Amino acid sequence: MSATIRHLWTPLSTTPLLWLVVTLAAYAGGRWMQRACGGSPFASPVLIAILIVGTIMVSTGTSYDTYFAGAQFIHFLLGPVTVALAVPLAENFALVRRHISSIGLALLAGSLTSVISGVGIVWLLGGSRSVALSMAPKAVTTPIAMAVSHQIGGVPALTASLAILGGILAAIIGRHMLARFQIDDWRAHGLAAGVAGSGIAAAQVAAIDEIGAAFAALGIGLNGLLTALLVPLLAALWR
Amino acid sequence: MPSAMLILVGCQLVGELLRNAFQFPIPGPVIGMFLLAVILGIRANRTGNDRAPPLLKPTAEGLIANMGLLFVPAGVGIVAEAGVIRREWLPIVVAVAGSTILSLLVTALVMHWTLRTPHTSSPDHQGDAS
Structure with a gap:
């Protein structure tokens, strides 16, 4: 029996097609599980898919290079999706014009807080430089976060995981925490979710309030641009 | 869909070229996003319509809706x-x-x-x- 499986597995395991199918199936499974959990942010399809694929890789002794030979076709689309973020950003330009000073100040303050506190806490607790650099861009939308991390010498895979974890945390606690500080304006909720928790937190706000959704989209796009400008400069100073 | 992909990948390519030519410390796709946002902004200003062109919008929104898959x-x-x-x-x-x-x-x-x-x-x- 196991000989038959090995017979089938050995030639399959090296074709790129197998790992493309595994990745798509794991993500579809993650989506299904999130729906089954009533859309809970805990059941992130990305995290579930990473766990499933990771488990299959480790248990079959597959190297990351072999896996990536198949998965690179999906990975390649990170570039075009980053460019595509211009569409929601441009559609909300009118909102930026109307609240330019509020948005500008809040964005700058929130973005700097995220980068400096992330790097600072890692440094204070004795973490390594590469972990600190991977932490710096983690608040922005994952494709931009990974590109910036790669640029400054962080570990893009670590940054991707941190971005997802931060997004889940922001989605879970954001609304209640801000309500406790008497913040009831959805423009503030939306922008904060977009700046601090990118797509995952933004989706949570977008499901509740339409204005919040527009400001969350703005927060994601503008913080992506600002962080991509700011973090490489700050990283160049910190040598 | 092909023309939308052409716009997206084209902006990314121009972004990468600009990054290499001027040694920008910014990732190429982010420069591409900025370029596309500027182009869409100019277009919205001229036509008085904030909506993105129907040529581009469905593909862009489809990619964004399934962004999670791309991080795996x-x-x-x-x-x-x-x-x-x-x-x-x-x-x-x-x-x-x-x-x-x-x-x-x-x-x-x-x-x-x-x-x-x-x-x-x-x-x-x-x-x-x-």
Whole structure:
């Protein structure tokens, strides 16, 4: 029996097609599980898919290079999706014009807080430089976060995981925490979710309030641009 | 769909070329996003319509709606980083939680305060000595 499986597995395991199918199936499974959990942010399809694929890789002794030979076709689309973020950003330009000073100040303050506190806490607790650099861009939308991390010498895979974890945390606690500080304006909720928790937190706000959704989209796009400008400069100073 | 992909990948290519030519420290796709946003902004200004062209919009929104899938290949690379995470789990966990909470709060508070502050330049009757 196991000989038959090995017979089938050995030639399959090296074709790129197998790992493309595994990745798509794991993500579809993650989506299904999130729906089954009533859309809970805990059941992130990305995290579930990473766990499933990771488990299959480790248990079959597959190297990351072999896996990536198949998965690179999906990975390649990170570039075009980053460019595509211009569409929601441009559609909300009118909102930026109307609240330019509020948005500008809040964005700058929130973005700097995220980068400096992330790097600072890692440094204070004795973490390594590469972990600190991977932490710096983690608040922005994952494709931009990974590109910036790669640029400054962080570990893009670590940054991707941190971005997802931060997004889940922001989605879970954001609304209640801000309500406790008497913040009831959805423009503030939306922008904060977009700046601090990118797509995952933004989706949570977008499901509740339409204005919040527009400001969350703005927060994601503008913080992506600002962080991509700011973090490489700050990283160049910190040598 | 082909023309939308052409626009997206074209902007990315121009972004990469600009990055290489001027040694920008910014990722090529981000430069591409900025270019496309500027082009769409100019177009919206000229036509008076904020909506993105129907040629581009469905593909862009479809990609964004399934963005999570695109992180999986890179995210799986975390398996190779398991050693780092085991060694430095404390700074990693505290920094993710701490900086996410601080950034949420600071962004929302600044937004909240600045939106509530009335514009002093507006011709209200606050200065009247009546």
